[in-house]
Amino acid sequence: MDFLAALGAIVVIDLVLAGDNAIVIALAARNLPKALQRRAIVWGTVGAVVVRASLTVCVLWLLQIPGLLLAGGILLVWIAYRLLAGDEGGGKGEVKPATGFWSAMRTIVVADAVMGMDNVLAVAGAAHGSVLLVVLGLIISIPIVVWGSTLIIRWIERFPGLLFIGGAVLAWTAAKMILGEPLVEEWLAHQPALRAAIYVLVIGGVLAAAALRKRKELFE
Amino acid sequence: MKLLIPVDGSRAALAAVDHVLALHRAGVDVQAVVLHVQPRMSRHIAQFSSRSSRAALRAERSANALAPAIEALTRAKTPFVALTDLGAPAARIAAVATREAVDEIVMGVGRHPQWLRWLNPSIAQGVMARTDIPVTVLARGHVGALQRYGVPAGIVGLAAALWAVE
Numbered sequence: 538m539d540f541l542a543a544l545g546a547i548v549v550i551d552l553v554l555a556g557d558n559a560i561v562i563a564l565a566a567r568n569l570p571k572a573l574q575r576r577a578i579v580w581g582t583v584g585a586v587v588v589r590a591s592l593t594v595c596v597l598w599l600l601q602i603p604g605l606l607l608a609g610g611i612l613l614v615w616i617a618y619r620l621l622a623g624d625e626g627g628g629k630g631e632v633k634p635a636t637g638f639w640s641a642m643r644t645i646v647v648a649d650a651v652m653g654m655d656n657v658l659a660v661a662g663a664a665h666g667s668v669l670l671v672v673l674g675l676i677i678s679i680p681i682v683v684w685g686s687t688l689i690i691r692w693i694e695r696f697p698g699l700l701f702i703g704g705a706v707l708a709w710t711a712a713k714m715i716l717g718e719p720l721v722e723e724w725l726a727h728q729p730a731l732r733a734a735i736y737v738l739v740i741g742g743v744l745a746a747a748a749l750r751k752r753k754e755l756f757e
Numbered sequence: 758m759k760l761l762i763p764v765d766g767s768r769a770a771l772a773a774v775d776h777v778l779a780l781h782r783a784g785v786d787v788q789a790v791v792l793h794v795q796p797r798m799s800r801h802i803a804q805f806s807s808r809s810s811r812a813a814l815r816a817e818r819s820a821n822a823l824a825p826a827i828e829a830l831t832r833a834k835t836p837f838v839a840l841t842d843l844g845a846p847a848a849r850i851a852a853v854a855t856r857e858a859v860d861e862i863v864m865g866v867g868r869h870p871q872w873l874r875w876l877n878p879s880i881a882q883g884v885m886a887r888t889d890i891p892v893t894v895l896a897r898g899h900v901g902a903l904q905r906y907g908v909p910a911g912i913v914g915l916a917a918a919l920w921a922v923e
Binding site (some may be wrong): 648 | 904906
């Protein structure tokens with residue numbers, strides 16, 4: 538049950554945090570000839586999975602250092618809030634369009650490594666130190682993201698509640714990381730009510746803060 | 758009568774088009790302004806893509822979102838112009854309505870449960886908060902039991918199961 542719950546959390550995290558990555562993959566390949574587009578997407582995705590899995594394993598290892606699980610958990614609370622509250626956007630970056638197979642692949646892999654850092658932290662937090670969970674989660678979710686991103690976006694537009702479930706899973710993972718920090722764990726070992734209160738506070742706080750921010754943006 | 762119809766590619770948004778077509782059939786002198794607003798892409802996407810690629814993707818998305826409305830208005834021989842804009846949807850819809858001097862904004866929205874409306878308020882609410890131009894809101898679809906009760910119950914059930922595992 539614990540394994541399945543963690544795998545489910547990892548797949549949900551991969552899916553909800555991958556929207557921008559899917560767009561970058563599509564943009565990187567769109568200027569290539571049709572025949573090369575598919576190859577660039579497939580091999581770019583393979584490269585991205587390998588890089589992302591390696592980074593996640595590194596973070597799994599880093600999270601064993603005292604204090605980093607707590608710091609990672611707090612950072613993840615912010616990531617969950619940003620996911621739900623939205624990004625203002627408006628970037629004005631300008632890179633040359635990828636016109637060859639290798640430049641498209643390089644863009645996909647580098648962009649995924651840079652943009653996937655939030656994902657890496659969240660997945661490492663949910664994986665309880667298991668490399669198998671990380672790899673399984675990526676194998677299940679990345680093909681869905683690459684080839685089913687349009688479907689995911691349509692589902693989220695039709696059932697906006699799905700995004701909030703994703704945000705709640707991220708917040709739950711953040712609370713779990715905070716409570717999993719050895720110092721905190723020891724302190725709260727005999728206080729189950731306080732542990733439950735921290736879960737409620739983190740998940741409820743993220744959802745409420747994001748909703749208030751959305752209302753503020755919409756009405757002001 | 759100049760009417761602004763914001764569309765986002767959803768089926769619910771087409772309720773506004775149906776309403777304007779009904780007015781046209783009833784003999785009202787209607788001039789439609791169909792608008793598709795896209796939020797700006799995140800700075801991460803901008804960092805790894807060319808301006809021309811982003812513009813092409815935006816144009817493609819707008820064309821897809823506007824197509825059903827354009828098709829219906831063309832078929833009914835209702836005069837219209839199609840516009841696209843970029844930015845926060847509620848703010849841009851209100852701004853375009855003022856710029857185009859429309860008499861009314863007609864919006865089709867999906868029905869969602871109260872808990873979801875609190876977490877994710879409707880763009881129509883934001884438009885009404887920003888403009889004095891009359892806004893007609895037409896709701897489409899229905900709130901299924903899954904959305905109204907299933908999702909909250911599922912979240913509570915999942916939380917209980919995870920808590921039990923703990």
